Amino acid sequence: MAEIKQEPISKTKLNYIRRERTKEMRQQMVSFGLMIFLTFVAFGLVAMDMDPSFVIPIVIGMAFLQVILQFYYFMHMKDKGHEYIKLMMLTGMFFALAFVTTFIYIVWIGAPIQ
């Protein structure tokens, strides 16, 4: 494992890779901005004391949006070679939803929590 089996990269190739990385960094900055914005809106909606039946779905939706940004841009899930990872995380999320749903609705004689 020790030696780096890497052919020397030419100057132009190196510059290209770096430019691509900087481009990616710009995307990550934008997604960070979006995440901050989503957080502000979520806290704002709750702080404004609006109707919960309206706020709850929006807030949860925004949480998922934020997590997708985190996964795809911060954790590089959008890159190549992440197909298996997407499959695993999607499966995990699906199971997570199943667990949470049952725990909300069927922990006691079918009565949903108040």
Next chain:
Amino acid sequence: MASATKKRGVGSVIWDYMTTVDHKKIAILYLIAGGFFFALGGIEAMLIRIQLAVPNNDFLSAGLFNEVITMHGTTMIFLAAMPLLFAFMNATVPLQIGARDVAFPFLNSLGVWLFIFGGIFLNLSWFMGGAPDAGWTSYASLSINSPGHGIDFYALGLQIAGAGTLISGINFVTTIISMRAPGMTYMRMPLMTWTTLVASVLIVFAFPPLTIGIFLLTFDRMFGSSFFLVETGGNTIIWEHLFWIFGHPEVYILILPAFGIFSEIFATFARKRLFGYSAMVFATVLIGFFGFMVWAHHMFTVGLGPTANAIFAVATMAIAVPTGIKIFNWIFTIWGGSIEFTTPMLYALAFIPSFVMGGVTGIMQAAAPADYQYHDSYFIVAHFHYVIVGGVVFGLLAGLHYYWPLMFGTMLSEKLGKISFVLFVAGFHVTFLIQHFLGLWGMPRRVFTYLDGQGYNTSNMISTVGALMMAVAVIILLINIIITVAKNQKVGRDPWGDGRTLEWSLPIPVPYYNFAQTPLIRGLDAYWIEKKENDGKMMPAESLDDFHMPNNSIIPFVISLGLFVAAFGALHFASGKEWAIDAVSDLPQHPWALWVLILGLAIVFISMGVRSWKDDLGYYVTKEEVLKDLEEQERGAK
């Protein structure tokens, strides 16, 4: 290393096994430890059957009976069946995909030691104030009220062993995803590898809920929380959900690798390509996915409401479809094959009808309204023994005979093997078939005795006789093993003569680096293809060169030991404290408990830190050494 026949001191052999990261040696560790716990669980089973042989028996007291049934279930599932499957997974999967070791050899070693220490901790309960007695499901309403430390041993022991299983699961997923030899595409992987992959994915998703469930129980019993204490707002149904979210996938974690072993055996001894390979793969994945969507069928009688029961009933019935696909494919594999009735093949053939019977009673129970009748009766006991013994244990015994030459370089005696096969299969049906009827006649499970004159006497006696036959079969198997080890008649490459998959292409004993050159895979049943179309030698995918292997390490053993020590601290932490639950609040106080807990965790975290701090780069096996080994094999073959 090639000259392993050189005499070495016992100490150096033990040290070698304690520090080994070689998947073949770890497989042997799993086999020995799992075999030991299998014997232990078997003895507990015999105690149960002796107690129930006649009405009003007082061979075991009621309390001791509860401990024995709990430990029988827990030991068999967590400490026998799963480790034994891991033994075969470790022994075969890296060889089947053409890898030199698993993806994380260090974690492989950690997994086996966590399992061994967890198992020892759980069984120490027998000598330290009583074993757990709330059933292997340990429902919270019972386990919170169980006096003494029995349940604490259950919670802590399973937590340690479970962590080991999770680690091994991650390891196998990674190995199969990333370490396949060139040409080994997903749809060329042998079924054993496929089922290991799906079972490992199930482990990754199913064990964390168990971890959380056990933590809740641990905190309630040892640290004063109130997740399950109804008087402070707790809810015991949470335990049932968490346990079965784990528990149902667990049965698929057990059965899928057994399916894998059977698929290999059918193809080998029918001397035919596995029928419907892609359908088999598809069915495996589908069973794995559905396995997660059905856990509440264990809870039909809790009162979840008709909607929930209906959803889970339908999902449960759906699993019969992919399982049926598998059964038909196995039958079609045998159909028209040139069958050789070896011991593993006999187990595989006996598996089909036995497992189908267990499956059919499963579908009966899937109908929620009918399940109200079967619930908590011997019908359930008969059902799950039909799937777990008729499926998993048959698979383990078949695998033991089939893979023995690969693991130890000798052949188990076919004659003794067939005798123990006949006794075991006959004993199995005698024991459990009658239990269906006992259940339908109303005998509840988990009772320590029954009254005379209820019509249960003869049936229970028959069941006990069957259990005795199984015990004799296992003893004959043991004798077989001892004779084989004593004789030590070595066999060579492809000992069954009909090996299809890559692992049989290797010389026996398998060199510690597995493949001198990574092989090129040209299709499903890679070795068979080379035998039919070529000279029977795998084509290399790389030139002979130095290659990299991992270092041995003692750290996995130390980490596991640390958790073992910490568990003793946690165990006594709540004894006699005023905030503790009633079950432990009047036990004597142990002021040292906290310090032992801290000491154990310190050992764990410091060893992890050391592991992280040091560079562990492994070493290189040189070309010269490999060439020398190859020459030696050449000479041995002549």
Next chain:
Amino acid sequence: MANMEYNVPSERWPAHPETATLEGKNKFIGFWTFLAGETALFASLFATYLALKDSVPSDDHLLAADLFHLELAFVMTMFLLTSSLTSVYAVYHMRNNNFSKMQLWLGITVLLGLGFLALEIYEFIEYTHLGHTFRSSAFGSAFYFLIGTHGFHVCIGLVWITLLILRNAKRGLSVYTAAKVNTAALYWHFIDVVWVFIFTIVYLLGVM
């Protein structure tokens, strides 16, 4: 013994150093698999919390709406979100073969994480004074177990990243250390992912 080449010139530094070796690739796949398992772990915790939320033995126990205040949760969120970005910077510099900047951004990540942890401890102490403890009610147990498990992950992450900064300080950058840094960064992002659901489900839905 195998050797490891440190501080490689940029011309020979792979575009994806963290997965340049088989061991690195295994680590990457294995760690994501672990994170998938963590999803199931936290799902069980969230499920338990939702089932036991506001489940207290008597009226004199405080409920979620009385306890939580949004300002603190908001500041904590900002700390953790920003630390997620700084660890992105660290990985960026790691890929660009810039060791000192990578170390710097990892250090900043640790500081922000410490800030988050300090606020969490402050919050726990405050609740304890109000009679909302791990042992006071099922609601308390579930709350502290969920938030505490997340906090424990933060602690592990902090110790891990600190250890990496220290151990790599003398060694420098290689494909071996790059894989380690990448894994730690993934872990840190995942902690942030869990926190997003915590602030939404526990705090935002809690005060409504």
